[in-house]
Amino acid sequence: KHKFWETQPVGQFKDIGNLSLQEGPIEPPTPISEVKQEPYNLPGPYEWTVCDMDSDGTCNEVYNLLTSNYVEDDENMFRFNYSKEFLRWALRPPGYYKSWHIGVRVKTSKKLVAFITGVPARIRVRNEVVKMAEINFLCVHKKLRSKRLAPVMIKEITRRVHLENIWHAAYTAGVVLPTPITTCQYWHRSLNPKKLIDVGFSRLGARMTMSRTIKLYKLPESTVTPGFRKMELRDVPAVTRLLRNYLSQFVVAPDFDEHDVEHWLLPTENVVDSYLVDSPVTHEITDFCSFYTLPSSILGHQNYSTLKAAYSYYNVSTKTPLLQLMNDALIIAKQKDYDVFNALDVMQNESFLKELKFGPGDGQLHYYLYNYRLQNGLKPMELGLVLL
Ligand code: YNC
Ligand code: MG
Structure with a gap:
């Protein structure tokens, strides 16, 4: 049912209630040298880009992509309209990594068609403070939906988080995935x-x-x-x-x-x-x-x-x-x-x-x-x- 999420180190639906599984990391960290050094492959017409949120031009491109293609309510009456100033604030906290502001462009036209971001955070889970990435603003242009671009983007941001020696993330979504903590x-x-x-x-x-x-x-x-x-x-x-x-x-x-x-x-x-x-x-x-x-x-x-x-x-x-x-x-x-x-x-x-x-x-x-x-x-x- 979840061809991508079934392959990821997240709580799986079949594990709910299995008391033999311990709390904490699902997979141990690996040496950074063993993290894949090259980006994941995108379908032929597309290329990765780092979105420099200091640049007014790039910030505008991100703003325009999200304003037309980001989250809508179930009845498609409203769509989030994060402001440029908000995006700059959300994406540049202390210790942020520019390389975690990831865009996808059409090679020929350079049009920005997809986006995903992470920012670093220390999140305490019970007594343990865990370095994490907070993942947000995952967006694929409406005309490119259902082509399995999202899993490639999630794998790529995961790779770049791993390159900073961070092995965990927190995120929210309106859709049910394996498996919500709440x-x-x-x-x-x-x-x-x-x-x-x-x-x-x-x-x-x-x-x-x-x-x-x-x-x-x-x-x-x-x-x-x-x-x-x-x-x-x-x-x-x-x-x-x-x-x-x-x-x-x-x-x-x-x-x-x-x-x-x-x-x-x-x-x-x-x-x-x-x-x-x-x-x-x-x-x-x-x-x-x-x-x-x-x-x-x-x-x-x-x-x-x-x-x-x-x-x-x-x-x-x-x-x-x-x-x-x-x-x-x-x-x-x-x-x-x-x-x-x-x-x-x-x-x-x-x-x-x-x-x-x-x-x-x-x-x-x-x-x-x-x-x-x-x-x-x-x-x-x-x-x-x-x-x-
Ligand atoms: C979603 N929101 O289940 P399976 S929230 C995660 N978060 O995989 P395709 C999602 N996964 O089920 P589309 C997801 N939505 O087959 C869908 N998926 O295993 C999964 N919407 O991919 C889905 N923004 O490319 C399925 O789908 C697979 O073209 C299907 O693209 C999805 O920012 C999307 O709601 C959401 O722009 C980009 O619909 C698109 O539909 C879109 O065929 C409107 O993808 C905007 C929207 C989502 C807002 C958000 C949090 C994202 C978290 C991502 C997961 C992060 C994991 C941690 C990574 C770092 C790890 C380290 C260390
Ligand atoms: Mg797609």
Whole structure:
């Protein structure tokens, strides 16, 4: 059934529940000298290219490929529209490898027709911090689908990850592959219900009018928590301490240091927003919340072309109740004109979703590890990792 995935060091469906299989690496690392030195062969008309995300021209090509060909919802009404600034942020964290930003071009025209990326990360699985690649943005042009290009691209990025002496990876997908470590659900909080209904993202509830719906989702004009403010560079040490301590409770979570926090959480306009509570009494940083910006193109609508969506990222509450902290995040997102605020049911998110009027979405998001076996699946609440 999975001609490619059956050959890979991932948990196989037939192994589910087999207690004789140990947790940890499925295959041992091999000496780098034994890693295949040449790229995998592509079909004749295509060639590999390294995509230099520092170059405006290349960044534009990647942006255009993804904007027209990347992930859509099941009904093909919306397609992710990652911005160029977002792609630069997502692909250039501390210690990134340019060679992991892989494109496929048509030899004759040089047109970019496929893409896959990895970035390095330290991810803790139970008590073990494992060097991994986070794989993302796998995309094949719509006209080249179902030709088995994706397995070649996955093998090629695996080879390049191995060349850096890294033997594991983490990734998410909307499709079921062998085998998810957990399956999460997206929840959506309407900020601009009229637009969301107009574009078919949501529907008017039973016995609801438009004006009652607008009233239902109304939020205060300004945040309520004293000392709530935007994160600044000087906050990096305190936020790192707060976040490391918080993430230590989850079975799988990133092992962030100050460099990671500066990159992934320091606010970047229209890419990532982070706020914290700077206690007016003790001047301590007690709580933190963040979201990233990922608009979707609205496909074939008369009046609207993009949906502005905020995605919950990492949140930590020690003094302010998480519910109040996230309500302030919603207020900020509304002030900044987002249409919807999305969150997965990971970490402690379940504790605020219903009360803050998030509704469950349809599609599911499956989380995977490559070459690392986890004995039992995780519950979404045991997962402390958000991939972009
Ligand atoms: C997928 N999303 O099952 P089998 S998520 C992984 N992730 O293999 P073909 C996928 N594998 O089942 P197409 C996958 N989707 O026969 C399909 N597959 O064993 C598997 N969509 O290949 C599939 N982006 O080339 C099958 O399929 C084989 O032409 C079929 O191309 C697939 O970024 C795709 O959803 C997804 O652009 C490129 O449909 C195409 O359909 C497309 O005939 C729209 O492929 C965009 C989209 C996926 C977003 C993402 C994470 C990717 C993870 C890849 C796996 C990484 C493994 C770790 C590597 C490093 C290891 C180290 C160390
Ligand atoms: Mg293909």
